Amino acid sequence: MGMFDAWAGFGVTFRTMFKKPFTESYPKKPFVTAPRFHGRHQLNRWPDGLEKCVGCELCAWACPADAIYVEGAENTDEDRYSPGERYGRVYQINYLRCILCGLCIEACPTRALTMTNEFELADHSREALIYEKDRLLAPLLTGMEAPPHPRRLGPDEQSYFLGLPPTGTPDTRVASAPKGEEK
Numbered sequence: 001m002g003m004f005d006a007w008a009g010f011g012v013t014f015r016t017m018f019k020k021p022f023t024e025s026y027p028k029k030p031f032v033t034a035p036r037f038h039g040r041h042q043l044n045r046w047p048d049g050l051e052k053c054v055g056c057e058l059c060a061w062a063c064p065a066d067a068i069y070v071e072g073a074e075n076t077d078e079d080r081y082s083p084g085e086r087y088g089r090v091y092q093i094n095y096l097r098c099i100l101c102g103l104c105i106e107a108c109p110t111r112a113l114t115m116t117n118e119f120e121l122a123d124h125s126r127e128a129l130i131y132e133k134d135r136l137l138a139p140l141l142t143g144m145e146a147p148p149h150p151r152r153l154g155p156d157e158q159s160y161f162l163g164l165p166p167t168g169t170p171d172t173r174v175a176s177a178p179k180g181e182e183k
């Protein structure tokens with residue numbers, strides 16, 4: 001190694017000494033992800049609170065890490081969790097296996113499964129990293145009612161789905177409907 005190589009190395013050090021440091025103050029200052037960052041999953045709901053998941057297992061088949069476990073079940077008029085015939089009775093995502101690739105959300109035919117920007121998934125036990133419906137289901141928004149309950153947006157499947165507003169348009173019908181009354 002020649003003398004000039006050493007001076008070239010020192011040159012890098014000197015140049016860096018006068019640059020503004022780039023320091024993330026996480027976790028004191030929350031880290032803001034890119035809008036389309038793949039974080040924790042969410043199971044979405046229809047505007048009346050019924051679940052969008054139909055228990056088809058396509059997400060589980062698409063997963064390259066075998067991280068999803070689904071068991072579907074039949075809805076009945078007395079015990080209804082989704083507007084159609086079936087719903088996801090058991091839904092688990094194992095975050096010890098998940099690589100957050102997003103293939104499962106591409107496979108979902110009802111957009112029941114999407115991903116949030118939440119990335120703080122570390123925990124102290126393996127069991128805690130197997131998320132079930134209680135942690136994956138989207139929160140109930142104004143006008144939504146926790147299932148089981150009858151379809152509030154239409155008495156049968158066809159009127160339920162045909163009556164939905166276009167994507168992105170807020171639905172105000174359920175919020176104004178009296179509770180317990182099927183529309």
Ligand code: SF4
Pocket residue numbers: 062063064065066067068093097098099100101102103104105
């Ligand atoms: S994000 Fe990828 S690895 Fe994680 S559950 Fe979905 S398909 Fe599997």
Ligand code: SF4
Pocket residue numbers: 052053054055056057058059060070088107108109110111112113
């Ligand atoms: S999340 Fe989507 S793909 Fe997975 S079981 Fe439910 S409806 Fe099917």
